[in-house]
Amino acid sequence: MMQQINDFLVLIDSFIGSADWFVYFLLGTGLFFTIYLKFPQIRFFRHALRVVSGKYDKSDLPGDTSHFQALSTALSGTVGTGNIAGVALAIHLGGPAALFWMLMTAALGMTTKFVEVTLSHKYRETVADGSQAGGPMYYMKNANFMLFGKKVSLGWVATLFAIATVLSSFGTGSLPQINSISNSVFATFGIEHWITGLVLSIFLGMVIIGGIKRIAAVTSKLVPAMAIIYFIGAFAVIFYNAGNIIPSFVSIFADVFTGSAATGGFLGATLAYAFNRGVNRGLFSNEAGQGSAPIAHASAKANEPLSEGMVAILEPFIDTIIICTVTGLVLLSSGVWNEKHQNVFQQTDMFVLNAVYDENNLQDQEKLFGHLTNKSAVALYNGDLNVQDGSVTNNLSIIHARSIAEDVKISKAGSPFTGSVKVQNGNLVDPSGDLLVEGKSLVHSAPLTTIAFTRSFFGDAGQYIVAIGLLLFAFSTAISWSYYGDRAMTFLLGPKSVMPYHIIYTIAFFFASFTDTTIIWTLSGITIALMTIPNLIGILWLRKExxxxxxxxxxxxxxxxxxMKHPKFK
Known part of the structure; x- marks a missing residue:
């Protein structure tokens, strides 16, 4: 059932978030505004630092939060699993070259965010409860969109965007965050997923019920704390593997235009795949163009919309160019990204082949590489797996996490399994859900970063830094996305809809703590695209403003x- 759900979501995602046209549209918009506005991410960078430092703040300005608090809230919404798990997933899928495309997405995304936050701030409103509300849905509703000389109403697009924001608050902010936290805490401390989910759900509910002022107060303290903890652990890995720093940088840029070759357990990635995955994960990390951050910035105290746009320039720089680069260097310098590690297999990430394959055989490499990149197909197994004392006796290969699995063991209720397991089109049929498959394979997402952090001066203690850092990163993201969702609900149904939304958001947060990771990430990609597409169309339409x-x-x-000295505002 779970496999069928994931396959259906993957099919939907293939037409939007994972489609080639989507990443070109995203980067193209950032490139257009970068040229059109004469590289504002460079021209205004120093001025943006002054604005966020409070140099020009005035207490009597309209709004609910300071520039720094708005930046912290927006950063807490972006700095999360994308920086820890997302980078690991991008490199796992596309190789080191994928990190380069993440950085390119951020460089252009600095301008995209500058534009979307500015326009959103210009058209923000004071809602019934007295708070400030803004975001793409408000500029879509209030701006003068002209078509053939006549004003066109985009209210229906605003409604669709708000609905997509509510969905994405689950797909981006709630579900993948707690899923990554619970996986990391279980791997590090052995605490059951549901216990982590229950405890954090209670804390989440306590914070988000207090509204934007309490959210801003919490995130403005969490963001600096989590950054310090994470950087200490990360640089302990990088300097411990100092001899690999230069080769790591070389690997990021060497295969940018060719794709990453097979190495270790990694079976390779084409240029197109590395590009697509890098841009896709870059968007998940910094959300530039998605339209989420403008909702947080709309609460900032400011008279001039551009002052908040200045602040937004800093987000992709901090989130992706700094933090994601550090994570990438941790993964590459430690060497864990293309090594096989002992782990529990997720069935949506596993399939059984109808023959034996050897990753050291060039022909087998090419066949599997073609299958994984959808260029060709290999025969999948149909029949029964014969298992004796936990070991598969059939003469075949099992793929897990895009690598050939080794030392595969199957257990049931904590004991080695003996018997037969039905396999249909390469997928294990386990109606009871009691079978546990383990072995050595590539690892991705948060568990991969956790392993990398143990290759440091801290040794095995490094895994605790990832667990704590991920908890703070991801939990703060869940807090911020609850605000984005409640602003969208306010737009759709009014302030009275916020409390029911918060209750459902918190309950979903709990259940996602023990749900399959692959399905969560796939759902996240779909909801991100559903927000991004109308937002990009809207800011391009309003470009002349x-x-x-x-x-x-x-x-x-x-x-x-x-x-006062300032850049030329032309």
Whole structure:
């Protein structure tokens, strides 16, 4: 059943989030605005640092939070599993070259976020409960969209975006976050998934019921704390493997235009696949273009929309260019990314082949590589697996996590299994769900980063840094996304809908702690795309407003802060 659900979600995702046109649309929008606005991510970077430091803050400005609190809330929404699990997944799928495309997504995403936050802030509203509400749904509703000289209403698009935001609050903010936390805590401390889910669900409910002011107060403290903890552990790995730092950098750039070759247990990745996965995971990490961060920034105290757009420039830089690069160097310098490790197999990540394959055989490599990249297909097994004392006696190969599995053992109720297991189209048929499959294979997502952190000066204690860092990263993301969802619910059904939404959000958070990871990530990719597409169309449509907003900001700045140095706002 779970496999069928995942296959259905993968089919949907293949037409949107994982489709080639989507990543070109995302990068193309960032590239267009970068050129159109004359590289604002470079021109305004220093000024953005001054704005977020509070240099130009005034207490009587409209809004609910400071620039720094808005940045912290938005960062807590982006700095999460994408930085720990997402980077590991991107490299696992696309090799080191995928990290390069993540960084490129961030560089262009700095401009995309600058634009979407500015426009969102311009069209924000004061809602019935007195708080500020904004985001793409508000500029879609309030902006003057012109078509053939006539004003066009995009209210229906705003509604679709708000619905997608609610769905994405689960697919991005709730489900994958607690899933990664519970997996990491179980692997590190042996605490059952449901216990972690229950405890954190209670804490989550306590925070989000307090609204944006409590959320901002919590995230503004969590973000610096989690960054310090994570960087200490990360650099302990990088410097411990200092001899691999330069080769790691070389591997990121060497295969950018060719794809990554097979090495170790890694069976290779094409340029197209590395590009697609890198951009896709980059978007999940920094959310530039998705339209989520503008919702958080709409609460900031500011008269001028561009001042908040300045702050938004810093997000992809901090989130992806700094934190994701550090994570990538940890994975590459430690050498764990292409090694096989003992782990419990997830059935949605596993299939049985109808023959024996050897990863050291070039022809077998090419066949499996073609199958994994959907260029060709190999025969899948149909029949019974014969298992004796936990060992499979059939003469065949099992693929798990895109690698040939070794030392495969099957158990039931904690004891080695003996008997037969039906296999249909390569998938194990286990109606009772009692079978546990273990062995050596490649590892991805949070467990891979956890293993990497043990190759450091801290030794095995490094895994605790990942567990604690991931808990803080991912939990803060879940907090922020609850706010994005409640703003969307306010737009759709009014303030009274927020409390029921928070209850459902918290319950789903609990159940996702023990749900299959692969399905969660697939669902996340779909919901991200459903938000991103209408948002990108909207900001491209309103592109002509940006030069005027920049000009007006320059005039406002000269009037209110005479004599202060600033970039040319043209």
């Amino acid at each position: 940006m030069p005027q907003i920049i000009k007006e900001y320059g005039e406002f700045f000269d009037k209110n802060f005479p004599g």
